[in-house]
Amino acid sequence: MSVALSAADAGAAPRHSNAYATMMYMGTPRDYEFFVAIRVMMQSLARHKADADLIVIASTTVPPRWIRTLNKEGVKVVSVTDIPNPYKGMDGFNDRFMFTLNKIYAWSLTDYERVVMLDADNMFLHNTDELFQCGEFCACFINPCYFHTGLFVLKPSNETFQDMLEVIKEGRENNDGADQGLLTAYFSDLLERPLFTPPRNGSKLDGLYRLPLGYQMDASYYYLRLKWNVPCGPNSVITFPSIPLLKPWYWWAWPVLPLGLSWHEQRRKSIGYGTEIPILAAEAIFYLITMTVSLVIRRRFSSSEKVPLKSCLGRCPCPDLTQFFYRLVAKLSPVVAIVMCFVLPFFVIPTTVHPVMGWSVLLLGSLSYLVITANVFQLPVFPTMTPWVGIAGVLVVMALPVYENGIVRSLAIGTYAFLAAPFLWWALREVVASREVGFAREPLMAYGRQEPQQSAEMMKLC
Template identity: 60%
Template sequence: MENAGGRSRNVLFLAFLGVYFIVMSSAQLSEAAYGPLKGTQKTNAYATMLYMGTPRDYEFYVAARVMLGTLVRLQVDADLVVIASATVPQHWQKTLIDEGAKVVVVNDIQNPYKAEHHFEKRFEFTLNKVYAWSLTEYQRVVMLDVDNLFLRAPDELFQCGQFCAAFINPCIFHTGLFVLQPSNETFSNMMLDISGRKANRDGLDQGFLGSQFSDLLDRPMFYPPVNGSRLDGLFRLPLGYQMDASFFYLKLKWRIPCGPNSVITFPSVPMLKPWYWWSWPTLPLGLSWHEKRVATIGYETETPVLIVESFFYVVTMLLAMIIRQRCVAAEKNSIKSCFGRGPCAEKKLWYPWALKLAVLASVAISFLIPAYVIPTTVHPFMGWGLFLLGSLSLLTVVINMFQLPVLPVLTPWIGGIGALLVLASPFYKNGIMRGVGIGVYTALATPFLWWAIQKVCAAVNVRTHWDSPLMAWTGVRSEPASETVMKLC
């Protein structure tokens, strides 16, 4: 037990050093590196939109800042425009302006399709994209979703025609990036079509624009004229302007031969967007997105929260270890554990299964709480480091509270580290081999997890009486010694 305590302290020390190094390094990142675009108004614009009413409003706001900051660093020859709902907080709007964007405040377009049974409420205001056609001060606008990751400045897109989009799906173009020519007439006609409930297969911007430009698949591919002139008409964009991240995960490399590899898009499930710390290493491209964040807005907002949480977990673990040492000292004085028949065992445990459930629930909560309170958009190394520190801290409390064996309780924690190493391994040749490796690890780890559950349940079974360990703590001072001793920790 002494060796286990020493190992726990070593793990604590290493985890704390890792989190401290990452957090303090991130504190050096300054938003001053985000150089706003200056000068007169440009003839073209990159535009995105922000609206409120989803559980992930803040995450999309951060993603928008990173995307726009990347365009600034790429020195694009265009204005940056944010079409913001009137409900977007004023301080968010001010930050976007300070970082070089023009904010155009609009009223949300009421979605007439939201009563349909298949409609998802989080997409209620995606029809606000139609406002891009009202930006008539520009000759061309590239309309963007915030989950685009730019590898280069694709300013040649402004040479495209009245409407241009890429086909990720073989038959349906993707509205995460498209080029348009602003027109008040087109804008008015689209608003009439919305109010008239024109056919829309999904009730969203995707379905609406698909019905507006239903023949785009038959249009020619866009190739920018070498003389820099603008084209007229509708065009399909090469896939290099909307590289679906899922194409990368199959080969673990990019193989997009059509068009310059310019923009990565992440049309995945919402909880696996690249800005979430937990999406890596499940989705390796998450690190690429965070590289852009490091280079643009940094983590200045989240750093104080990370420091406070790290300090709390370290103090909690140290207190648990101190109490553990006092308990060991109590054993040497022959004071019985609360799980024995000593003076502090005052409550009979009538339902051992209830204690088993409480123990297993406590172990699960030790993982859930740190995951829940970590800021969602921090760097994966910060997030996972703090998660491991927090879960280790709370597991230490559980071990002492219920007097459980150390190794079985820490088995899921150790297994989690192994899973991260397997997922993040750089030695896979392709996504198929990566999937096989994950499957093999799961098969090998499952028996150990089952063994750990059995050991924990067995430790609970031998207890026939239970009361709060805090009573044992007070009993050290007030009750006489007993000849029979059980280990408290």
Template identity: 50%
Template sequence: MVNELQNGRENQDGADQGFITSYFPDLLDKPLFHPTLDGTKLDGIYRLPLGYQMDASYYYLKLRWSIPCGPNSVITFPGAPWLKPWYWWSWPVLPLGLQWHEQRRKTLGYGAEMAVILIQSTIYLGILAMARLARPSLSKLCYRRADKSISIMQNSLKLLAVWSIIAAYLTPFFIIPHTIHPLLGWLLYLFGTFTLCSIAINAFLLPMLPVLVPLFGIVGVLMVMAFPWYSDGVVRALCVFGYAFCATPVLWASMVRIMAGLQVSLEREGFMPRLGESSPPSWFNKLY
């Protein structure tokens, strides 16, 4: 393009599209292209219809194509590199993600990713079974009441519990194959997050519902965004913001409940017995 500009070729807008008028000055006078019914070859120059190449942002405004977009059309997806339709997390943020993956299913398929999905699902099932059977907890930790480091240990355990919950929500996101189908990706993410959260719940004796509130919130926002009967994209965006506004206090209350439950567990006599004293049996801890 730079060479063409140096050679004096006319460019209307300074971009590569501007060269079209210099290469084809009489393009607007050419007939519109219509494919033949019998598949015969056409000679000459034709104009493509307006809907042949469409920007996906036109669809997001009205949640429908205002201009006919036929099966031979080219759809471009401008935007952030990490928010493209081939990434599983882009749907339902981008409503056209499922259509894109439907085309991939018919052409390339998902054979390369399915093996990883099956392995991860098996690992999550094993972790969930071990967490339910072993039920690891911190009840075996001991300390001296007169030990000055008890406050440091309690704060460290609180920090460890918070980071374990954060890791439970982030780890599945990064290890799922990025180009898997969105439905499989979100199902595996929710299952993996629930599995890893169960480890934190059993290890720190946390209340289950507050820990899983963010997971329920993610399910809710997915349902709000995937709702198929919005009149246009503006209404859809307002509903998402309204849901976030209503869910924020619930999320904050769950965090407060988690910290309060963790503090009670750390201060409970049966949870952290003192050194030199006989600890009650494990079945008594469960009853307590």
């Protein structure tokens, strides 16, 4: 198996004897989001005054502008060729793990005595340089049987690196086809190893060790009690091994998952939101102008006669089946339009903006589209706006910082949903009923429009 690596930033000789490293590769729908997450994590380490180099092991397919950005932020980038994944054809293989085997390149960083290898979804609360005192391999068990590869300590070794490449080339058993399955099989006896305790004299240990849980605190522990109370070692690092679309950098992850706001606070203090704010400002201005114009039009024509949608009812003999489908589409179309009022603004908001900004623009955009929808379909205002009020309400309920624990919070959200359901049902019925009224009046209005014409023709004959 042929692999290659090189330093992407010329002259980037090691400044420290140890390093924090992560990997970055392309080919997933969320490449940019992970790029942002890596930048935030690296800057967080720098703010905690890590006495180590910051390294990104990047595939050669990573855009050069991203590499330049990382270099400007003090991160050393090591370019590598992607390691072919022999497990991609196995049942249940997830394509987003295609190049996670690149993680073993960490063993090739032999300029360093120790390397702490990280996933991008780690959030550091304190300095963790004591990890560099650990042995040849150290990892944390957040699962009773398998250690987690989101953070582990290693001693670089070309011999170990080449041996791992042979394991991959031979396609030995790997339960997930990714780095997790590879490393848990390679260090299969780690569960039997002693727990790591940093030597007080600052010396480095030899051998394999288990890391205390405080170095990989699963975010789900927090959601149960809404506070940290992990007695195993220092509470230093939070990890988010959750559903990919609920990673903390996505604006919609908060207030669904409360810790998302903590991650964005770290981003605010590090790289900021300079690239997204102009986009959000433009969207907000567009929504305000659109809503204002729509309200002006509604007020100007509110006193004029409403012109119903044209149909064949009462004017010509149409087949019953055609009438049925026409009425069905006409009644469902405003409901679909109301749903789209929330979907459309959602997809144009940059994915990694601050949650408060993201939700604010979503509510503004959906309100603007709802006003337009009410005007176009001549819908009653309060039923049309009920879903908007419901969403705003549930955001407030989820975001309130008054809950003792996650169970109380879940009960509060469930109670709100139970109480809100009848109002949503009422709103749906009112919207559909407003279309029924239009159909009931339309034949009479059609007849009324035809009668003067018939009278005029009779007068001409006379």
